[in-house]
Amino acid sequence: MRVTNRMISDNVYRNASMHLEKMEKLQNQLASGKAITKPSDDPTAVNQSMLLRNTLSDQDQFGKNINQAVTWLQTTDQTINSAQTVLTRARELATQGANGTNSQAGLDAIAAEVKQLKSELRGIANTQLAGRYLFNGSQTLQEPYPDFAAYVSPPAARVPSYPSPASTPIAGKLDNVDSLQSEIGPNVTIQYNVTGADVFGATTDPNNAFEVLDQLSYALEQGDTGTVSNLIGSLESRVDAMSLKRAELGGKENRADLLKQRYSDSEVSIQSLLSSYEDVDMPKVISQLNLSQTVYQASLAASAKIVQPTLMDFLK
Amino acid sequence: MDYSLFGLGAAVRGMAAAQAALNTIGNNLANANTDGYSRQRVDIQPVPSVSLVSFNTPVSLAQLGGGVGVQQITRVRDDFLDLRIYQENATFGNNDTLYKQIQQIEQTFQEPSDQGLASVMTKFFNSWDQLATNPESSAARSEVRSQGLALANTMNELNRSLTRMRAEEDSQIQRAASDINAYSDQISSLNQLILQSTVQGVTPNNLMDQRDLAIQNLSKIVNIQTQKTDDGKILVFMKGRALVDADRASKLTVQPNAEGSYSDVVYRGQVVDPREMGGQLGALFKVRDEVIGRNAAAARPTSPALPDTKQGLLYQLDVLANELAQKVNGYHKTGTDLNGNQTGIGFFVNNNPLASDPTFIGLGGLMVDPNIQADVPPGLNRIVAGRGVNGSWPATSPGPGDNTIAQEIASVRGETADVVRSPEFGATETLNDYYRRFLSNLGVVGQAAERNATNQTNLIDHLQSQRESVSGVNFDQEMSDMVRYQHAYNASAKVISMFDQMLDRLINGVAPGR
Numbered sequence: 037m038r039v040t041n042r043m044i045s046d047n048v049y050r051n052a053s054m055h056l057e058k059m060e061k062l063q064n065q066l067a068s069g070k071a072i073t074k075p076s077d078d079p080t081a082v083n084q085s086m087l088l089r090n091t092l093s094d095q096d097q098f099g100k101n102i103n104q105a106v107t108w109l110q111t112t113d114q115t116i117n118s119a120q121t122v123l124t125r126a127r128e129l130a131t132q133g134a135n136g137t138n139s140q141a142g143l144d145a146i147a148a149e150v151k152q153l154k155s156e157l158r159g160i161a162n163t164q165l166a167g168r169y170l171f172n173g174s175q176t177l178q179e180p181y182p183d184f185a186a187y188v189s190p191p192a193a194r195v196p197s198y199p200s201p202a203s204t205p206i207a208g209k210l211d212n213v214d215s216l217q218s219e220i221g222p223n224v225t226i227q228y229n230v231t232g233a234d235v236f237g238a239t240t241d242p243n244n245a246f247e248v249l250d251q252l253s254y255a256l257e258q259g260d261t262g263t264v265s266n267l268i269g270s271l272e273s274r275v276d277a278m279s280l281k282r283a284e285l286g287g288k289e290n291r292a293d294l295l296k297q298r299y300s301d302s303e304v305s306i307q308s309l310l311s312s313y314e315d316v317d318m319p320k321v322i323s324q325l326n327l328s329q330t331v332y333q334a335s336l337a338a339s340a341k342i343v344q345p346t347l348m349d350f351l352k
Numbered sequence: 353m354d355y356s357l358f359g360l361g362a363a364v365r366g367m368a369a370a371q372a373a374l375n376t377i378g379n380n381l382a383n384a385n386t387d388g389y390s391r392q393r394v395d396i397q398p399v400p401s402v403s404l405v406s407f408n409t410p411v412s413l414a415q416l417g418g419g420v421g422v423q424q425i426t427r428v429r430d431d432f433l434d435l436r437i438y439q440e441n442a443t444f445g446n447n448d449t450l451y452k453q454i455q456q457i458e459q460t461f462q463e464p465s466d467q468g469l470a471s472v473m474t475k476f477f478n479s480w481d482q483l484a485t486n487p488e489s490s491a492a493r494s495e496v497r498s499q500g501l502a503l504a505n506t507m508n509e510l511n512r513s514l515t516r517m518r519a520e521e522d523s524q525i526q527r528a529a530s531d532i533n534a535y536s537d538q539i540s541s542l543n544q545l546i547l548q549s550t551v552q553g554v555t556p557n558n559l560m561d562q563r564d565l566a567i568q569n570l571s572k573i574v575n576i577q578t579q580k581t582d583d584g585k586i587l588v589f590m591k592g593r594a595l596v597d598a599d600r601a602s603k604l605t606v607q608p609n610a611e612g613s614y615s616d617v618v619y620r621g622q623v624v625d626p627r628e629m630g631g632q633l634g635a636l637f638k639v640r641d642e643v644i645g646r647n648a649a650a651a652r653p654t655s656p657a658l659p660d661t662k663q664g665l666l667y668q669l670d671v672l673a674n675e676l677a678q679k680v681n682g683y684h685k686t687g688t689d690l691n692g693n694q695t696g697i698g699f700f701v702n703n704n705p706l707a708s709d710p711t712f713i714g715l716g717g718l719m720v721d722p723n724i725q726a727d728v729p730p731g732l733n734r735i736v737a738g739r740g741v742n743g744s745w746p747a748t749s750p751g752p753g754d755n756t757i758a759q760e761i762a763s764v765r766g767e768t769a770d771v772v773r774s775p776e777f778g779a780t781e782t783l784n785d786y787y788r789r790f791l792s793n794l795g796v797v798g799q800a801a802e803r804n805a806t807n808q809t810n811l812i813d814h815l816q817s818q819r820e821s822v823s824g825v826n827f828d829q830e831m832s833d834m835v836r837y838q839h840a841y842n843a844s845a846k847v848i849s850m851f852d853q854m855l856d857r858l859i860n861g862v863a864p865g866r
Contacts, residue, residue, distance in 0.1 A: 041384065090474055104485040176487075346827040
């Protein structure tokens with residue numbers, strides 16, 4: 037084949053720019069640390085990396101949701117624990133009052149303490165977490181037990197039905213039983229609140245803790261030791277119901293913690309998988325770059341030799 | 353008859369021929385790097401000889417050569433290679449333009465990264481999750497609003513930059529059309545000049561080189577066919593439409609197309625089908641209308657039906673934007689805002705309704721409801737997090753802590769699309785799946801374009817190298833020719849000097865008066 041000088045110089049340029057282009061790409065990969073910067077670099081890897089990024093981001097959010105739910109669950113647990121302490125004290129007082137050896141003055145003193153316990157219990161039932169009431173369903177900005185008077189009906193009004201419980205809700209207080217849910221996994225939700233009705237008894241429930249304490253103090257004031265000893269059972273069943281709730285809360289907390297543990301475990305493996313798609317294999321790219329440089333220099337050296345001389349150099 | 357001065361004429365002609373050859377070599381060397389130049393060669397032939405007068409026979413058998421004459425100066429060129437280059441050049445221009453344009457499109461999406469649409473969508477849904485954990489919090493509401501604004505912005509910006517690319521392609525189309533006209537004009541006038549020269553018996557090598565170069569440049573812009581006439585003209589056709597015919601060039605014009613803001617190319621009153629163009633022009637049309645464009649004329653299917661595959665990126669993103677907005681709005685409209693009002697407003701509104709389907713919220717029209725954007729109350733409070741009933745909150749109805757709607761919106765990301773509303777989605781595809789498939793497709797197209805462009809570049813390089821092998825100037829060859837003709841010139845000059853001495857002897861040595 038006939039070879040012309042322009043062919044040679046075109047070839048030199050073409051090869052040199054081909055090598056340069058390759059080196060530019062490798063250098064870019066090294067500098068950015070990314071093997072793929074646009075979809076066409078590797079459509080499959082881009083697809084996978086986007087899916088993994090998405091999963092990571094979702095899990096991150098689920099983790100945040102779990103943290104929030106767990107905080108709520110723990111606070112609720114502690115709060116119920118305090119309520120149990122109060123009710124246990126009330127039970128002790130009731131046992132003491134049912135004893136029959138107390139004078140009326142002694143019973144009155146016990147009744148006064150029971151009233152104090154009632155007001156303490158109300159404080160507990162109105163516990164807030166970050167400005168949100170724990171025990172009022174979705175009405176998180178309203179006190180669940182707003183007016184002390186609404187919960188402690190005047191004893192006089194109670195007398196006709198005493199000792200049977202109120203059959204209708206007490207005016208001013210309605211139970212909000214909405215559940216608060218949190219998404220802790222793809223299509224996995226967890227209810228993180230318990231309602232006041234669950235813990236303290238619905239307003240229509242004969243074993244409503246406030247109702248029981250109310251009756252207890254009234255019975256003590258009346259010196260009705262028979263009713264007082266009957267109420268001990270109500271108090272015990274209320275405390276038991278609370279324990280049941282706490283067990284349930286503990287179970288949920290465990291479940292959420294396990295899920296969170298799983299997320300942080302899988303995060304590591306997803307990160308490394310993501311890195312295998314997106315990140316540059318440094319030793320490989322560096323050796324490729326070195327190879328390219330060598331080839332580039334060899335091609336330039338060869339070009340320098342072939343481009344220079346023509347017959348002109350040898351004619352006098 | 354005496355021949356004493358005859359040889360002198362032959363020597364002079366020899367010198368003249370050598371000089372012509374040396375001039376041509378000079379021309380070749382000077383043009384060694386000129387684009388489109390073909391090396392030239394001097395055809396020399398002996399001039400007619402004369403008979404020597406014989407004393408023995410009436411007609412002499414001996415013929416005395418009269419020296420040499422330059423017959424013609426021709427260019428060395430392979431027409432078949434030219435034709436192949438014209439052919440492949442169109443494909444090369446097409447692939448190369450396609451590749452460069454798609455590269456630009458890919459850069460628009462910035463994927464995979466933390467700034468791309470996929471990430472912005474995820475952040476948007478995460479902000480709803482955050483609101484679900486704190487439905488009463490104005491900080492969480494503000495986050496939802498700003499992520500909503502970021503999402504709308506990203507989508508609007510994609511719409512803007514893709515539309516800007518279409519406009520850029522359109523202006524390139526107009527430029528290409530006027531380039532075609534300029535080349536057609538040039539080829540046509542060169543045809544006339546070449547004809548004028550050839551009828552006078554001259555071979556206009558430089559004009560022919562210029563014409564070949566013009567045709568080659570034209571063949572990159574658009575797919576052309578050429579035809580050589582008997583009188584040496586070259587006619588140029590574009591799929592049967594004569595751009596250059598025997599006596600004139602036909603101009604292409606541009607006119608607004610059906611969409612209004614873009615152009616069609618028109619040949620003699622007829623709109624040219626872009627698929628018949630090929631070359632760079634065809635690629636520009638393809639990117640503008642098929643790859644990016646939304647086909648406004650095509651009706652959107654409203655029931656499950658095969659989506660129109662000719663719809664481009666903009667339309668596919670429109671579908672994504674619409675599905676997202678409709679899903680979010682669907683939940684948002686059923687709930688109650690923080691003030692306990694069932695406003696029935698959507699989170700997104702349509703800023704740019706299509707005349708054909710005003711409820712369709714496209715890529716460019718997606719916007720956070722101005723009621724929510726307002727900074728004065730109830731602005732943020734209008735974001736719906738809970739269900740609830742009409743009117744103010746009774747104690748038993750869901751309160752401000754209710755996060756049902758926020759949660760439903762957050763889980764839109766995991767929901768499969770409504771294929772009745774958006775038949776373009778696969779049966780089990782979520783928003784993210786759809787977008788990923790969309791980008792994969794774009795990546796595959798980009799990869800194919802790059803591969804084709806590289807292959808075609810190699811092919812063109814090879815063909816041009818072959819042509820260069822035939823028509824290019826080789827310094828060594830020219831140098832050895834130069835030495836050859838220089839010697840020939842010197843030899844002829846020596847002959848003259850020999851005649852000089854010979855005549856000197858005759859005139860000065862033999863002359864009378866000595």
